[in-house]
Amino acid sequence: MHVLLAIFLVLLASPALGQEDELPSILISRQLAALEGIEVGQTVRLGSDPDGSGARPFRVAGVYEPVPDPARLGMVPREIRLHLPDLLALTRGPDEPAGTEHVETINIALVEGDDARAFARDVNARVPGVAARPTEEAAGAAGTFSVLQRFHLAIAIVTIMAATIFLLALTIMLVDERRETVGILRLIGLPVRRILVQVLVEGLLIAAAGCVFGLALAVASESLINAFFQWRYDTALVFVRITPALAARCFAIAVPLGAAATVVASWALLRRNALRLARR
């Protein structure tokens, strides 16, 4: 069993010892290894006092990538994982007998996950001195990210509104350019509905093409944005992910919106007299 060790432990790297195989092993986060120049197989001394007294040697068994934690964005995870008995031995007070130490948290996986709240209530009632909480209550960060999701949705709504307005302005100009063509089509006998269907199909095709281009641009920029933020925060977190569901949602919004803008812009033109349109 491993636990996280806070970074204020004293860390002194030293050359490998002869009896290193007998030393307790630890894992070191990639960021801490890079910061302190520690390599696998090296021996380090860890202590819980800032002055380094009582430090003990440990063998670095490996370097690990910490699980990306969105709640700790911006904090470089300088972490060490020890076996729990090693950590307790390291932090135990001189007058504290072995076996009387405490741990902050015990994580429990239930057979039936739905019973978490009832289980926590049961533990609180039966075991005095312990406070049990379901993970969903303990993980306050989940609320943060649902709020961020709502924030990004609001930004997306405003962007779509702005894009729709511009789209309408553009389609009005483009439709206006074809006023004469539409007039002639009307004069040679094509009914308004037929022209409207043609405009709708044209709008759908243009909107679909635009949407595909937009998605291609998003996919292309996905790795760039992720690379930038992963570099900026030194994390393996994924910031942008274009999923099929997301692409489908974009398509479902953009294509009808584009087609509707074309039809709305054309409607005013089609209601006019054919002779006036053709005689421009």
Added chain:
Amino acid sequence: MNALAFAWLKLVRQPARASLGVLGVAAVGALLLDMLLLSEGLVTSMRDLLDRTGFDIRVTATADLPGSGPRIPAATATAAALAALPPVRSAIAVRFADAQAGDPSETPLAFHGISGGPGRPWTVLRGRDADRPGEVVVSESVAATLGLEPGAPLVVRAACSAAADAPPPAMLTVAGVAAFPFDTRDEGLVAGSLATLDEACGGADADEADLILVTSAQETDAAAAAIRSIRPDLHAATNEQMIARFRESGFTYFRQISAVLSAVTITFALLLITVLLTVSVNQRLGEIAALRALGLSRRRVVSDVLCESSLIVGLGGLLSLPLGLLLAAWLDGILKAMPGIPSTLHFFVFDPDALVLHLLLLVATAVMAAMYPMLIVARLPIAATLRNEVVS
């Protein structure tokens, strides 16, 4: 007729497209303004909040943010030693703990225990201050949620992280209802003396503090230097230095996201205005060639296009200001629902510098968007265009 009046007439002649162009710029401009306000809003608001508490130096055991690092031992004596320094007016040790109301609602609470003084990091609204052991003041939200008034009993289960066992529920008395600068929507606040909190924690880690709040007598930097000189093991940070720490940790995401969205928004606006103007110019090539043939100079027709762009962006930009402030209020409401955010903290704060930057960016957008259509107009062959117009 000057170029601006001529451009205005051209816009008025096609009200639908002109209105849509202006509205589009207004929407994009509003978003841009909000992103500029967001980039520094949280920092500005936090600085204001820190300044309003009346304490200008925060002392912690490490450079970590208060509550996230190790505690200061012997807090009462340390606060007293700091308060005795000539450049220091007062020092208060503060310890934070999570807690739950002992009733069936199990309302989550933040329990603050303080030692030293004078001065308290809260303002009593009703009742009196928690002067005696076992007394606390509660925030308005706690009073409302639990139906508490001064004199009412309150049972609290403190969850002190370093304690070996969860302590038994503490029986406390509500001395008053207070306003806390860092009160949050999701977690009510309870505060009392450090001894009261230590007792609620079952005596675990007694007389330890997460931070010591210091008010300097005159010069903040001199007081911070004096604290560092007698306690080099502690970290004394002025409000500005605290803001710098926040910048490095919690606030970077919003600055980055606002930078990215500002860049995307301005590019979006630039592209769309360029397309609008280019299509508009292409539709009027014959008209422009005729005006040139009538004697209007190249500079004059080019400035017409620039004025048209400026009018669309200018009017849209003006509209974007009230629209942006409304949008900022909406987005601020969304973000303030985030857990642990003080009610008085704002993500979008009006800043004159942001407004100036907004205007500069819009001016640059108007000029850049007009570049390509201006080039088309400047290079327009008059005779060939007129001939094409007649033949077609």
